Amino acid sequence: MHDLLKDAFDAEKFRQQGHQLIDMLADHLNAVQHGNARHGNARHGNAQHTNSPNGKTQQPVISWHKPEDELAFWEQDLAKGQGDALDLFRTVISRSIHLHHNKYMGHQVVPPAPLGALASLLSSFLNNGSAVYEMGAVSNALERVVTQQLCQQIGWQEESGGILTSGGTLANLTALLTARRVKAQANVWGEGMGQKLALMVSAEAHYCVDRAARIMGWGSEGIIKIPVNDKFQMRTELLEEHLAKAKADGLEVIAVVGSACTTSTGAYDNLVEISDFCTKNDLWFHVDGAHGGAVIFSDKYRHLAKGINLADSVVIDMHKMLLAPALTTALLYRKEVDSYRTFAQQAQYLWSSQEDQEWYNMGKRTMECTKLMMSVKVYALIKTYGTSLFDKYVSRQYDLGKSFAELIKKRALFELGIEPSTNIVCFRYKAADVGEDKVDELNSYIRQALVEQGEFYIVQTRLNNKVYLRTTLMNSNTTEKELNELLNRIEELAQHAYGD
Ligand SMILES: Cc1ncc(COP(=O)(O)O)c(C=O)c1O
Structure with missing residues (x-):
């Protein structure tokens, strides 16, 4: 057998790489889901590391790069020639959006239970x-x-x-x-x-x-x-x-x-x-x-x-x-x-x-x-x-949607899109001195700034033809604390947008 093929199917190499990859993912999980940074990964793009209560920094949820920059990065990576798979995996993790991050509140794709991901590996291997x-x-x-x-x-x-x-x-x-x-x-x-x-x-x-x-x-x-x-x-x-x-x-x-x-x-x-x-x-x-x-x-x-x-x-x-x-x-x-x-x-x-x-x-x-x-x-x-795992997860996340709505209602400058019955919550920032025609622009600006800063990931939608910020609370490590921090950050961004 050709050496390349031998290497590609080497059981011991697979064992070693597998152990290393799982270690890497477990450290990553630890770092993002509760804000414990055991391994401070390199900072990328404009994303900011933030201080967590234990004094350690938390990785950003998203490391924002413009599409052409991301493409250029990978084209250059390939041009460098062959390299180590573990280095590749590390880079892929650090440049990806982190669904397990407790400040991931964007689309409806779930941070998968790690056991499900292991089953996925099994499925891919058996093919x-x-x-x-x-x-x-x-x-x-x-x-x-x-x-x-x-x-x-x-x-x-x-x-x-x-x-x-x-x-x-x-x-x-x-x-x-x-x-x-x-x-x-x-x-x-x-x-x-x-x-x-x-x-x-x-x-x-x-x-x-x-x-x-x-x-x-x-x-x-x-x-x-x-x-x-x-x-x-x-x-x-x-x-x-x-x-x-x-x-x-x-x-x-x-x-x-x-x-x-x-x-x-x-x-x-x-x-x-x-x-x-x-x-x-x-x-x-x-x-x-x-x-x-x-x-x-x-x-x-x-x-x-x-x-x-x-x-x-x-x-x-x-x-x-x-x-x-x-x-x-x-x-x-x-x-x-x-x-x-x-x-x-x-x-x-x-x-x-x-x-x-x-x-x-x-x-x-x-x-x-x-x-x-x-x-x-x-x-x-x-x-x-x-199946009680599903009950606990769905019930917790839907409860959190209601709690988030209450937090929003307590802040005078925020407006709830609709009373949520699920973990999908739509709202917008509506400063008293900003005309209706500017509110859409302001909220789009806030959402883009959040993505580029990387501390939170949320999305936006249009309701009755107006721009709303939209969160889907998919992460079972997200609590009212992170939700309040999000609202604080939005207030800061809104003030910044109006030039103080
Ligand atoms: C109500 C509804 N139907 C269908 C879809 C599409 O599902 P998928 O992304 O798995 O193709 C979505 C995705 O967000 C959805 O929210």
């Missing part, structure tokens, strides 16, 4: 697919176990079942493909489009639902956006009139998508009312629970998704509120038999008949052919900690 049973016996069986567990938690009966797939975007598209197969009058899969199809969804839904309709060739007419109320929930009383109009326009509406919850503000649609409407009109009822479907595990908050059990299909991203590394998404069906109808392709080299409902050949029902063992990441968490 077992799950399209066919022989290539992923454990993977397929665990996928079944995990999806059954989720179905039970929703409150579904034995006839339910599901699959795991690569992300909420793909899962929503897959669910809508099933809906098309089950509800459309024409055999679109076999004969192409007949009548123009459409779905109805809240105007606040994630953009991937809109994208799914367009991918399926329905165009902009095919996505009917239902206006929302002052809590950003779908106005279900408008469904009837939108359906009547769609019919008059020659559209065949096949589905309604409920959001549980919306991305911008964390609003849960009234799923019971959507279900009633779908039953009455023989429409597919899909719930996009990518973020907030996880409340099925929370004794305190499951009422928010009341009616989720009435859906035909439900999507839950486990890399959002269920602590698993990305991508790990469940697409669940109230009647599992429907999932076998989505795709109908022969693949003689994989399975003998597409018609047989073989749970153990997951590729029959997923868009992906090769797919890593996503199931082991979630199964490892359930096996080790039980």
